Amino acid sequence: MSLAPRAVLVHRTTEYEELLARHGTAGQAAFFLTSRGRDLEPVAARHARARRTLAAVEAAVPLHWRRARVERADLDRFLFGPEDVVVVVGADGLVANTAKYLTGQPVVGVDPEPGRGLGVLVRHRPADTARLLTAAVRPDAAFDELTMVEAVADDTQRIRALNEIYLGAPGHQTARYRLATATRPDPAAPEESQASSGVLVGTGTGATGWLRSLWRERSGPPALPAPTDPRLLWFVREAWPSPTTNTTLVQGALTNGDHLRLVVESDRLVAFGDGVETDALELTWGQTIRVGLADLRLRLLV
Template identity: 70%
Template sequence: MTLAPRAVLVHRRTEYEELLARHGTHGQAAFFLSSRGRPIDEVVRRHERTRQALRDVAAAVPLTWRSCQVERADLDRFLFAPEDVVVVVGQDGLVANTAKYLAGQPVVGIDTDPGRNPGVLVRHRCADTAALLRSATAPGDRTEELTMVEAVADDTQRLLALNEIYLGPAGHQTTRYRLGLDGETDPGEPQASSGVLVGTGTGATGWLRSLWLERGGAAPLPGPCDPRLVWFVREAWPSPATGTSRVGGELGRGQALRLTVESDRIVVFGDGMEADALDLTWGQSVRLGIASTALRLVT
Protein backbone atom coordinates (compact mmCIF):
# COMPACT_ATOMS: atom_id res chain seq x y z
CA MET A 1 0.00 0.00 0.00
CA THR A 2 1.39 3.38 -1.05
CA LEU A 3 1.38 6.05 1.61
CA ALA A 4 -0.42 9.29 0.86
CA PRO A 5 1.92 12.27 0.52
CA ARG A 6 2.64 14.22 3.69
CA ALA A 7 2.81 18.01 3.64
CA VAL A 8 5.40 19.20 6.16
CA LEU A 9 4.85 22.87 6.97
CA VAL A 10 8.06 24.49 8.19
CA HIS A 11 7.88 27.81 10.02
CA ARG A 12 9.75 29.79 12.63
CA ARG A 13 8.81 31.86 15.64
CA THR A 14 7.88 35.42 14.78
CA GLU A 15 9.54 38.53 16.24
CA TYR A 16 6.46 38.99 18.43
CA GLU A 17 6.70 35.44 19.79
CA GLU A 18 10.40 35.99 20.52
CA LEU A 19 9.49 39.16 22.44
CA LEU A 20 6.83 37.33 24.46
CA ALA A 21 9.26 34.52 25.25
CA ARG A 22 11.72 37.07 26.60
CA HIS A 23 9.41 39.50 28.38
CA GLY A 24 6.47 37.31 29.37
CA THR A 25 3.49 39.48 28.40
CA HIS A 26 2.34 41.78 25.60
CA GLY A 27 2.39 44.75 27.96
CA GLN A 28 5.97 44.18 29.09
CA ALA A 29 7.11 43.67 25.50
CA ALA A 30 5.33 46.87 24.43
CA PHE A 31 6.95 48.80 27.30
CA PHE A 32 10.41 47.46 26.38
CA LEU A 33 10.04 48.67 22.78
CA SER A 34 8.32 51.98 23.59
CA SER A 35 11.06 52.90 26.06
CA ARG A 36 13.42 52.68 23.09
CA GLY A 37 11.21 54.70 20.78
CA ARG A 38 9.76 51.76 18.87
CA PRO A 39 6.05 50.85 18.73
CA ILE A 40 4.97 47.22 18.98
CA ASP A 41 2.07 47.59 16.53
CA GLU A 42 4.01 46.74 13.36
CA VAL A 43 5.61 43.72 15.05
CA VAL A 44 2.14 42.45 16.00
CA ARG A 45 0.83 43.02 12.46
CA ARG A 46 3.70 41.02 10.95
CA HIS A 47 3.00 38.26 13.48
CA GLU A 48 -0.67 38.18 12.52
CA ARG A 49 0.16 38.08 8.79
CA THR A 50 2.53 35.17 9.34
CA ARG A 51 0.06 33.20 11.46
CA GLN A 52 -2.73 33.80 8.93
CA ALA A 53 -0.45 32.64 6.13
CA LEU A 54 0.31 29.44 8.04
CA ARG A 55 -3.44 28.81 8.55
CA ASP A 56 -4.14 29.45 4.84
CA VAL A 57 -1.39 27.08 3.74
CA ALA A 58 -2.57 24.36 6.14
CA ALA A 59 -6.12 24.72 4.79
CA ALA A 60 -4.86 24.24 1.21
CA VAL A 61 -3.43 20.78 1.90
CA PRO A 62 -5.63 18.16 0.15
CA LEU A 63 -7.91 16.23 2.50
CA THR A 64 -6.44 12.92 1.33
CA TRP A 65 -2.95 13.97 2.38
CA ARG A 66 -1.31 13.73 5.76
CA SER A 67 0.16 16.91 7.22
CA CYS A 68 2.21 18.20 10.12
CA GLN A 69 4.06 21.33 11.21
CA VAL A 70 7.64 21.73 12.43
CA GLU A 71 9.34 24.80 13.91
CA ARG A 72 12.82 25.78 12.76
CA ALA A 73 14.37 25.07 16.15
CA ASP A 74 13.18 21.44 15.91
CA LEU A 75 14.45 20.68 12.40
CA ASP A 76 17.53 18.80 13.61
CA ARG A 77 15.24 16.40 15.53
CA PHE A 78 12.57 15.96 12.85
CA LEU A 79 12.54 12.87 10.62
CA PHE A 80 11.65 13.72 7.03
CA ALA A 81 10.23 10.86 4.95
CA PRO A 82 10.75 10.15 1.22
CA GLU A 83 7.09 10.88 0.40
CA ASP A 84 7.11 14.32 2.06
CA VAL A 85 6.42 17.58 0.26
CA VAL A 86 8.05 20.32 2.31
CA VAL A 87 6.26 23.67 2.44
CA VAL A 88 8.42 26.44 3.89
CA VAL A 89 6.23 29.28 5.14
CA GLY A 90 8.35 32.33 5.87
CA GLN A 91 11.54 33.95 4.63
CA ASP A 92 14.18 32.90 2.10
CA GLY A 93 16.60 32.00 4.89
CA LEU A 94 14.17 29.44 6.28
CA VAL A 95 14.43 27.45 3.02
CA ALA A 96 18.21 27.36 3.44
CA ASN A 97 17.83 26.32 7.08
CA THR A 98 15.58 23.43 6.00
CA ALA A 99 17.53 22.25 2.95
CA LYS A 100 20.39 20.66 4.92
CA TYR A 101 17.99 18.13 6.50
CA LEU A 102 16.42 16.93 3.23
CA ALA A 103 17.27 14.13 0.83
CA GLY A 104 15.65 15.19 -2.43
CA GLN A 105 12.12 15.95 -1.20
CA PRO A 106 10.40 18.71 -3.23
CA VAL A 107 10.25 22.10 -1.49
CA VAL A 108 7.59 24.80 -1.92
CA GLY A 109 8.53 28.28 -0.72
CA ILE A 110 5.63 30.48 0.47
CA ASP A 111 6.33 34.17 1.13
CA THR A 112 4.47 35.37 4.23
CA ASP A 113 5.41 39.03 3.75
CA PRO A 114 5.66 39.95 0.04
CA GLY A 115 7.64 43.10 -0.53
CA ARG A 116 9.60 42.70 2.69
CA ASN A 117 11.30 39.41 1.72
CA PRO A 118 13.47 39.24 -1.44
CA GLY A 119 11.53 36.16 -2.56
CA VAL A 120 14.54 34.37 -4.07
CA LEU A 121 13.57 31.03 -2.54
CA VAL A 122 10.06 31.79 -1.22
CA ARG A 123 8.67 32.64 -4.64
CA HIS A 124 4.98 31.95 -4.16
CA ARG A 125 1.90 33.27 -2.38
CA CYS A 126 -0.42 31.42 -0.02
CA ALA A 127 -3.15 31.28 -2.68
CA ASP A 128 -0.84 29.20 -4.90
CA THR A 129 -0.33 26.44 -2.33
CA ALA A 130 -2.93 23.94 -3.55
CA ALA A 131 -1.74 24.11 -7.17
CA LEU A 132 1.90 23.85 -6.10
CA LEU A 133 1.22 20.75 -4.00
CA ARG A 134 -0.48 19.08 -6.96
CA SER A 135 2.46 20.06 -9.16
CA ALA A 136 4.98 18.66 -6.68
CA THR A 137 3.41 15.18 -6.85
CA ALA A 138 2.33 15.11 -10.51
CA PRO A 139 4.31 13.10 -13.11
CA GLY A 140 7.18 15.04 -14.63
CA ASP A 141 9.78 17.11 -12.84
CA ARG A 142 8.62 20.64 -12.08
CA THR A 143 11.54 21.62 -9.90
CA GLU A 144 14.80 23.50 -10.10
CA GLU A 145 17.77 21.63 -8.66
CA LEU A 146 19.84 24.08 -6.64
CA THR A 147 23.44 23.10 -6.00
CA MET A 148 24.41 22.45 -2.39
CA VAL A 149 27.80 22.31 -0.66
CA GLU A 150 28.92 19.60 1.76
CA ALA A 151 31.66 19.18 4.32
CA VAL A 152 32.79 15.65 5.19
CA ALA A 153 35.19 15.20 8.12
CA ASP A 154 37.69 12.36 8.45
CA ASP A 155 35.53 10.85 11.21
CA THR A 156 32.56 10.66 8.73
CA GLN A 157 30.67 13.64 10.18
CA ARG A 158 28.81 15.35 7.32
CA LEU A 159 27.26 18.79 6.96
CA LEU A 160 25.14 20.17 4.11
CA ALA A 161 24.34 23.78 3.25
CA LEU A 162 22.44 25.60 0.53
CA ASN A 163 24.25 28.95 0.73
CA GLU A 164 27.67 28.48 2.28
CA ILE A 165 29.74 26.59 4.82
CA TYR A 166 32.01 28.48 7.20
CA LEU A 167 35.08 26.92 8.80
CA GLY A 168 36.91 28.83 11.49
CA PRO A 169 37.28 29.68 15.16
CA ALA A 170 34.13 29.67 17.26
CA GLY A 171 34.81 33.24 18.37
CA HIS A 172 35.69 34.46 14.84
CA GLN A 173 39.25 35.41 15.84
CA THR A 174 42.25 33.70 14.19
CA THR A 175 42.78 30.00 13.60
CA ARG A 176 45.57 27.86 12.15
CA TYR A 177 45.17 25.14 9.53
CA ARG A 178 46.57 23.75 6.28
CA LEU A 179 44.65 24.35 3.05
CA GLY A 180 44.96 22.51 -0.24
CA LEU A 181 43.05 20.71 -2.97
CA ASP A 182 41.96 17.17 -2.22
CA GLY A 183 44.11 14.65 -4.05
CA GLU A 184 47.27 16.74 -4.05
CA THR A 185 50.37 15.06 -2.65
CA ASP A 186 51.59 18.10 -0.70
CA PRO A 187 50.06 18.68 2.77
CA GLY A 188 48.68 22.10 1.83
CA GLU A 189 49.64 25.67 2.65
CA PRO A 190 49.82 26.55 6.37
CA GLN A 191 47.56 29.53 7.01
CA ALA A 192 46.33 31.74 9.81
CA SER A 193 43.02 33.51 9.18
CA SER A 194 39.60 34.28 10.57
CA GLY A 195 38.13 31.42 8.59
CA VAL A 196 37.27 29.95 5.20
CA LEU A 197 33.97 30.28 3.33
CA VAL A 198 32.84 27.81 0.64
CA GLY A 199 29.54 28.47 -1.08
CA THR A 200 27.10 28.01 -3.94
CA GLY A 201 25.36 30.19 -6.50
CA THR A 202 22.39 30.51 -4.16
CA GLY A 203 24.71 31.95 -1.53
CA ALA A 204 26.34 34.26 -4.07
CA THR A 205 23.90 37.06 -3.24
CA GLY A 206 24.97 37.28 0.42
CA TRP A 207 28.11 36.63 2.44
CA LEU A 208 30.03 35.24 -0.53
CA ARG A 209 29.23 38.27 -2.65
CA SER A 210 30.70 40.66 -0.09
CA LEU A 211 34.00 38.76 -0.18
CA TRP A 212 33.87 38.53 -3.98
CA LEU A 213 33.42 42.29 -4.27
CA GLU A 214 36.22 42.86 -1.77
CA ARG A 215 38.55 40.81 -4.03
CA GLY A 216 37.62 42.82 -7.12
CA GLY A 217 34.92 40.56 -8.57
CA ALA A 218 37.12 39.34 -11.41
CA ALA A 219 35.69 35.84 -12.01
CA PRO A 220 31.90 35.50 -12.40
CA LEU A 221 29.98 34.01 -9.50
CA PRO A 222 27.99 30.82 -10.17
CA GLY A 223 24.23 30.72 -10.60
CA PRO A 224 22.00 28.76 -8.19
CA CYS A 225 21.84 25.67 -10.45
CA ASP A 226 25.45 25.80 -11.66
CA PRO A 227 27.58 22.79 -10.63
CA ARG A 228 30.26 25.10 -9.30
CA LEU A 229 31.36 26.41 -5.90
CA VAL A 230 33.52 29.38 -4.94
CA TRP A 231 35.70 29.67 -1.84
CA PHE A 232 37.47 32.50 -0.04
CA VAL A 233 39.87 32.74 2.89
CA ARG A 234 38.99 35.59 5.24
CA GLU A 235 41.82 37.91 6.34
CA ALA A 236 44.72 35.53 5.73
CA TRP A 237 47.73 36.57 7.83
CA PRO A 238 51.25 36.37 6.31
CA SER A 239 54.05 35.35 8.65
CA PRO A 240 57.27 33.29 8.56
CA ALA A 241 55.14 30.20 9.30
CA THR A 242 51.94 30.97 7.33
CA GLY A 243 51.22 31.90 3.73
CA THR A 244 48.61 33.73 1.67
CA SER A 245 49.00 32.25 -1.81
CA ARG A 246 45.72 30.31 -1.63
CA VAL A 247 42.97 32.72 -0.66
CA GLY A 248 40.23 31.97 -3.19
CA GLY A 249 39.14 29.80 -6.07
CA GLU A 250 36.50 27.61 -7.67
CA LEU A 251 35.48 23.98 -7.29
CA GLY A 252 33.75 21.96 -9.99
CA ARG A 253 32.04 18.61 -9.68
CA GLY A 254 34.52 16.01 -8.50
CA GLN A 255 36.87 18.63 -7.03
CA ALA A 256 37.25 19.35 -3.33
CA LEU A 257 39.03 21.64 -0.91
CA ARG A 258 40.91 19.98 1.96
CA LEU A 259 41.46 21.70 5.30
CA THR A 260 43.55 20.16 8.10
CA VAL A 261 43.15 21.66 11.57
CA GLU A 262 46.24 22.99 13.37
CA SER A 263 44.38 24.74 16.21
CA ASP A 264 42.68 23.48 19.36
CA ARG A 265 39.25 23.76 17.77
CA ILE A 266 37.55 24.73 14.52
CA VAL A 267 33.79 24.87 14.03
CA VAL A 268 32.09 24.07 10.74
CA PHE A 269 28.54 25.33 10.21
CA GLY A 270 26.23 26.00 7.29
CA ASP A 271 23.86 28.84 6.43
CA GLY A 272 24.46 30.70 9.69
CA MET A 273 23.19 27.89 11.95
CA GLU A 274 25.99 27.85 14.53
CA ALA A 275 23.90 25.78 16.94
CA ASP A 276 24.16 22.82 14.55
CA ALA A 277 27.90 22.72 13.85
CA LEU A 278 30.70 20.20 13.52
CA ASP A 279 33.56 20.48 16.01
CA LEU A 280 37.01 19.56 14.70
CA THR A 281 40.20 19.38 16.76
CA TRP A 282 43.96 19.43 16.08
CA GLY A 283 44.97 16.99 13.34
CA GLN A 284 41.51 16.37 11.92
CA SER A 285 40.79 17.12 8.28
CA VAL A 286 37.64 18.01 6.37
CA ARG A 287 36.81 17.82 2.67
CA LEU A 288 34.52 20.39 1.00
CA GLY A 289 32.86 20.04 -2.39
CA ILE A 290 29.59 19.86 -4.30
CA ALA A 291 27.03 17.73 -2.48
CA SER A 292 25.42 14.74 -4.16
CA THR A 293 22.11 16.09 -2.83
CA ALA A 294 20.45 19.13 -4.43
CA LEU A 295 17.54 21.24 -3.23
CA ARG A 296 14.51 20.50 -5.40
CA LEU A 297 12.61 23.80 -5.42
CA VAL A 298 9.13 23.56 -6.92
CA THR A 299 8.58 26.14 -9.65
Protein backbone atom coordinates in the same frame (compact mmCIF):
# COMPACT_ATOMS: atom_id res chain seq x y z
CA MET B 1 -0.63 0.24 -0.76
CA SER B 2 1.51 3.38 -0.94
CA LEU B 3 1.22 6.13 1.63
CA ALA B 4 -0.54 9.36 0.76
CA PRO B 5 1.84 12.31 0.49
CA ARG B 6 2.53 14.29 3.64
CA ALA B 7 2.67 18.08 3.55
CA VAL B 8 5.28 19.28 6.06
CA LEU B 9 4.79 22.96 6.88
CA VAL B 10 8.02 24.59 8.03
CA HIS B 11 7.72 27.91 9.85
CA ARG B 12 9.60 29.94 12.42
CA THR B 13 8.75 31.68 15.66
CA THR B 14 7.70 35.26 15.03
CA GLU B 15 9.32 38.33 16.58
CA TYR B 16 6.14 38.84 18.61
CA GLU B 17 6.34 35.32 20.07
CA GLU B 18 10.00 35.83 20.91
CA LEU B 19 9.16 39.06 22.72
CA LEU B 20 6.42 37.34 24.74
CA ALA B 21 8.79 34.49 25.63
CA ARG B 22 11.33 37.01 26.90
CA HIS B 23 9.03 39.47 28.69
CA GLY B 24 6.06 37.32 29.71
CA THR B 25 3.13 39.51 28.62
CA ALA B 26 2.22 41.78 25.73
CA GLY B 27 2.12 44.71 28.14
CA GLN B 28 5.66 44.08 29.34
CA ALA B 29 6.85 43.67 25.75
CA ALA B 30 5.13 46.93 24.74
CA PHE B 31 6.78 48.77 27.64
CA PHE B 32 10.19 47.38 26.67
CA LEU B 33 9.82 48.53 23.06
CA THR B 34 8.33 51.92 23.97
CA SER B 35 11.27 52.66 26.26
CA ARG B 36 13.48 52.23 23.20
CA GLY B 37 11.39 54.31 20.85
CA ARG B 38 9.66 51.41 19.15
CA ASP B 39 6.07 50.24 18.88
CA LEU B 40 4.67 46.75 19.49
CA GLU B 41 1.72 47.21 17.11
CA PRO B 42 3.53 46.56 13.80
CA VAL B 43 5.29 43.56 15.33
CA ALA B 44 1.92 42.15 16.48
CA ALA B 45 0.42 42.86 13.04
CA ARG B 46 3.19 40.90 11.30
CA HIS B 47 2.66 38.05 13.77
CA ALA B 48 -1.06 37.95 13.01
CA ARG B 49 -0.39 38.02 9.26
CA ALA B 50 2.14 35.18 9.55
CA ARG B 51 -0.28 33.05 11.53
CA ARG B 52 -3.14 33.71 9.08
CA THR B 53 -0.88 32.72 6.22
CA LEU B 54 0.18 29.51 7.95
CA ALA B 55 -3.45 28.60 8.63
CA ALA B 56 -4.43 29.32 5.01
CA VAL B 57 -1.58 27.19 3.68
CA GLU B 58 -2.53 24.30 5.96
CA ALA B 59 -6.17 24.58 4.92
CA ALA B 60 -5.11 24.22 1.27
CA VAL B 61 -3.55 20.79 1.84
CA PRO B 62 -5.67 18.14 0.06
CA LEU B 63 -7.98 16.31 2.45
CA HIS B 64 -6.52 12.86 1.72
CA TRP B 65 -2.96 14.03 2.41
CA ARG B 66 -1.26 13.69 5.76
CA ARG B 67 0.18 16.83 7.32
CA ALA B 68 2.69 18.00 9.91
CA ARG B 69 4.16 21.24 11.21
CA VAL B 70 7.74 21.84 12.30
CA GLU B 71 9.27 25.00 13.76
CA ARG B 72 12.75 26.04 12.64
CA ALA B 73 14.34 25.29 16.03
CA ASP B 74 13.08 21.68 15.82
CA LEU B 75 14.32 20.87 12.32
CA ASP B 76 17.34 18.90 13.58
CA ARG B 77 14.99 16.59 15.49
CA PHE B 78 12.32 16.16 12.82
CA LEU B 79 12.31 13.04 10.64
CA PHE B 80 11.46 13.86 7.03
CA GLY B 81 10.09 10.99 4.95
CA PRO B 82 10.62 10.20 1.25
CA GLU B 83 6.96 10.90 0.47
CA ASP B 84 6.97 14.39 2.04
CA VAL B 85 6.30 17.63 0.21
CA VAL B 86 7.98 20.38 2.22
CA VAL B 87 6.17 23.72 2.31
CA VAL B 88 8.38 26.48 3.72
CA VAL B 89 6.28 29.44 4.91
CA GLY B 90 8.60 32.33 5.66
CA ALA B 91 11.62 34.21 4.37
CA ASP B 92 14.27 32.94 1.93
CA GLY B 93 16.58 32.08 4.82
CA LEU B 94 14.12 29.54 6.17
CA VAL B 95 14.48 27.52 2.96
CA ALA B 96 18.24 27.45 3.49
CA ASN B 97 17.75 26.41 7.13
CA THR B 98 15.56 23.51 5.97
CA ALA B 99 17.62 22.34 2.96
CA LYS B 100 20.38 20.64 4.96
CA TYR B 101 17.90 18.19 6.51
CA LEU B 102 16.33 17.05 3.23
CA THR B 103 17.22 14.15 0.94
CA GLY B 104 15.56 15.12 -2.33
CA GLN B 105 12.02 15.92 -1.16
CA PRO B 106 10.24 18.58 -3.26
CA VAL B 107 10.15 22.03 -1.66
CA VAL B 108 7.54 24.75 -2.13
CA GLY B 109 8.48 28.21 -0.89
CA VAL B 110 5.55 30.39 0.22
CA ASP B 111 6.10 34.08 1.01
CA PRO B 112 3.82 35.32 3.83
CA GLU B 113 4.88 38.96 3.27
CA PRO B 114 5.43 39.59 -0.46
CA GLY B 115 7.70 42.54 -1.05
CA ARG B 116 9.34 42.47 2.39
CA GLY B 117 12.17 40.19 1.26
CA LEU B 118 13.79 39.25 -2.03
CA GLY B 119 11.56 36.22 -2.60
CA VAL B 120 14.33 34.31 -4.39
CA LEU B 121 13.49 30.99 -2.74
CA VAL B 122 9.97 31.67 -1.43
CA ARG B 123 8.49 32.40 -4.82
CA HIS B 124 4.81 31.66 -4.35
CA ARG B 125 1.72 33.19 -2.77
CA PRO B 126 -0.41 31.44 -0.14
CA ALA B 127 -3.44 31.41 -2.45
CA ASP B 128 -1.55 29.14 -4.87
CA THR B 129 -0.76 26.44 -2.31
CA ALA B 130 -3.38 23.87 -3.37
CA ARG B 131 -2.31 24.04 -7.01
CA LEU B 132 1.38 23.90 -6.09
CA LEU B 133 1.00 20.83 -3.87
CA THR B 134 -0.84 18.97 -6.62
CA ALA B 135 1.85 19.96 -9.11
CA ALA B 136 4.70 18.94 -6.79
CA VAL B 137 3.77 15.23 -6.86
CA ARG B 138 3.19 15.02 -10.61
CA PRO B 139 5.79 13.06 -12.62
CA ASP B 140 6.30 16.06 -14.91
CA ALA B 141 6.73 18.60 -12.11
CA ALA B 142 9.33 21.29 -12.90
CA PHE B 143 12.01 21.91 -10.28
CA ASP B 144 15.11 24.05 -9.99
CA GLU B 145 17.86 21.72 -8.81
CA LEU B 146 19.90 24.02 -6.57
CA THR B 147 23.53 23.15 -5.90
CA MET B 148 24.54 22.48 -2.29
CA VAL B 149 27.94 22.40 -0.57
CA GLU B 150 29.08 19.65 1.80
CA ALA B 151 31.85 19.31 4.38
CA VAL B 152 32.99 15.88 5.59
CA ALA B 153 35.44 15.40 8.47
CA ASP B 154 37.76 12.43 8.93
CA ASP B 155 35.65 11.18 11.85
CA THR B 156 32.58 10.96 9.52
CA GLN B 157 30.96 14.18 10.77
CA ARG B 158 29.10 15.71 7.86
CA ILE B 159 27.23 18.93 7.14
CA ARG B 160 25.47 20.31 4.05
CA ALA B 161 24.37 23.85 3.25
CA LEU B 162 22.47 25.67 0.53
CA ASN B 163 24.33 28.99 0.69
CA GLU B 164 27.76 28.47 2.20
CA ILE B 165 29.89 26.63 4.73
CA TYR B 166 32.22 28.54 7.03
CA LEU B 167 35.30 26.89 8.54
CA GLY B 168 37.15 28.74 11.25
CA ALA B 169 37.54 29.47 14.92
CA PRO B 170 34.50 30.01 17.18
CA GLY B 171 33.88 33.73 17.56
CA HIS B 172 35.67 34.36 14.23
CA GLN B 173 39.06 34.66 15.93
CA THR B 174 42.34 33.47 14.40
CA ALA B 175 42.12 30.05 12.78
CA ARG B 176 45.30 28.06 12.08
CA TYR B 177 45.30 25.20 9.60
CA ARG B 178 46.98 23.73 6.52
CA LEU B 179 45.04 24.30 3.30
CA ALA B 180 45.37 22.22 0.13
CA THR B 181 44.33 23.82 -3.13
CA ALA B 182 40.99 23.07 -4.74
CA THR B 183 42.06 20.39 -7.19
CA ARG B 184 41.15 16.81 -7.83
CA PRO B 185 42.79 14.40 -5.35
CA ASP B 186 46.51 14.74 -5.99
CA PRO B 187 49.28 14.07 -3.45
CA ALA B 188 51.37 16.74 -5.18
CA ALA B 189 48.69 19.45 -4.91
CA PRO B 190 49.97 22.74 -3.42
CA GLU B 191 49.47 23.16 0.30
CA GLU B 192 50.32 25.90 2.77
CA SER B 193 49.91 26.75 6.44
CA GLN B 194 47.64 29.72 7.07
CA ALA B 195 46.39 31.96 9.86
CA SER B 196 43.15 33.71 8.95
CA SER B 197 39.62 34.64 9.96
CA GLY B 198 38.40 31.41 8.36
CA VAL B 199 37.46 29.95 5.00
CA LEU B 200 34.12 30.37 3.21
CA VAL B 201 32.91 27.95 0.51
CA GLY B 202 29.69 28.99 -1.21
CA THR B 203 27.18 28.12 -3.91
CA GLY B 204 25.38 30.14 -6.57
CA THR B 205 22.42 30.51 -4.22
CA GLY B 206 24.77 32.02 -1.64
CA ALA B 207 26.17 34.38 -4.27
CA THR B 208 23.59 36.99 -3.27
CA GLY B 209 24.88 37.19 0.31
CA TRP B 210 28.07 36.55 2.27
CA LEU B 211 29.89 34.98 -0.67
CA ARG B 212 29.19 37.99 -2.86
CA SER B 213 30.56 40.41 -0.29
CA LEU B 214 33.89 38.56 -0.30
CA TRP B 215 33.85 38.26 -4.09
CA ARG B 216 33.44 42.03 -4.48
CA GLU B 217 36.52 42.68 -2.32
CA ARG B 218 38.85 40.53 -4.41
CA SER B 219 40.95 41.33 -7.44
CA GLY B 220 40.21 39.03 -10.39
CA PRO B 221 38.07 36.42 -8.61
CA PRO B 222 36.39 33.59 -10.55
CA ALA B 223 32.95 34.41 -11.96
CA LEU B 224 30.07 33.89 -9.55
CA PRO B 225 28.10 30.69 -10.25
CA ALA B 226 24.36 30.53 -10.87
CA PRO B 227 22.24 28.68 -8.27
CA THR B 228 21.99 25.55 -10.44
CA ASP B 229 25.64 25.55 -11.60
CA PRO B 230 27.72 22.57 -10.39
CA ARG B 231 30.41 24.93 -9.15
CA LEU B 232 31.47 26.45 -5.82
CA LEU B 233 33.69 29.39 -4.95
CA TRP B 234 35.98 29.54 -1.91
CA PHE B 235 37.70 32.45 -0.21
CA VAL B 236 40.09 32.74 2.72
CA ARG B 237 39.13 35.64 4.96
CA GLU B 238 41.85 38.03 6.10
CA ALA B 239 44.82 35.71 5.70
CA TRP B 240 48.09 37.23 6.91
CA PRO B 241 51.72 36.21 6.48
CA SER B 242 54.19 35.31 9.21
CA PRO B 243 57.39 33.27 9.46
CA THR B 244 55.22 30.12 9.54
CA THR B 245 52.11 31.08 7.51
CA ASN B 246 51.50 32.21 3.93
CA THR B 247 48.80 33.94 1.86
CA THR B 248 49.18 32.45 -1.61
CA LEU B 249 46.10 30.21 -1.67
CA VAL B 250 43.23 32.57 -0.89
CA GLN B 251 40.52 31.97 -3.53
CA GLY B 252 39.38 29.54 -6.17
CA ALA B 253 36.58 27.46 -7.68
CA LEU B 254 35.44 23.87 -7.15
CA THR B 255 33.69 21.72 -9.74
CA ASN B 256 32.64 18.06 -9.82
CA GLY B 257 35.25 15.88 -8.16
CA ASP B 258 37.17 18.84 -6.71
CA HIS B 259 37.55 19.46 -3.02
CA LEU B 260 39.20 21.79 -0.58
CA ARG B 261 41.19 20.03 2.17
CA LEU B 262 41.88 21.65 5.51
CA VAL B 263 44.02 20.13 8.29
CA VAL B 264 43.32 21.70 11.68
CA GLU B 265 46.28 23.27 13.51
CA SER B 266 44.22 24.94 16.28
CA ASP B 267 42.83 23.51 19.49
CA ARG B 268 39.32 23.95 18.16
CA LEU B 269 37.76 24.91 14.85
CA VAL B 270 34.15 24.66 13.72
CA ALA B 271 32.33 24.21 10.42
CA PHE B 272 28.75 25.40 10.06
CA GLY B 273 26.34 26.07 7.24
CA ASP B 274 24.17 29.05 6.31
CA GLY B 275 25.06 31.05 9.41
CA VAL B 276 23.66 28.54 11.93
CA GLU B 277 26.53 28.40 14.44
CA THR B 278 24.50 26.34 16.92
CA ASP B 279 24.59 23.35 14.53
CA ALA B 280 28.32 23.07 13.82
CA LEU B 281 30.89 20.34 13.35
CA GLU B 282 33.54 20.41 16.09
CA LEU B 283 37.12 19.90 14.89
CA THR B 284 40.28 19.48 16.95
CA TRP B 285 44.04 19.57 16.30
CA GLY B 286 45.16 17.22 13.52
CA GLN B 287 41.72 16.50 12.07
CA THR B 288 41.11 16.80 8.34
CA ILE B 289 37.97 18.14 6.69
CA ARG B 290 37.13 18.17 2.98
CA VAL B 291 34.67 20.53 1.33
CA GLY B 292 33.11 20.14 -2.10
CA LEU B 293 29.89 19.76 -4.04
CA ALA B 294 27.18 17.80 -2.24
CA ASP B 295 25.72 14.76 -3.97
CA LEU B 296 22.22 15.98 -3.12
CA ARG B 297 20.53 19.09 -4.47
CA LEU B 298 17.57 21.10 -3.23
CA ARG B 299 14.54 20.47 -5.45
CA LEU B 300 12.66 23.78 -5.45
CA LEU B 301 9.34 23.83 -7.27
CA VAL B 302 9.35 26.33 -10.12
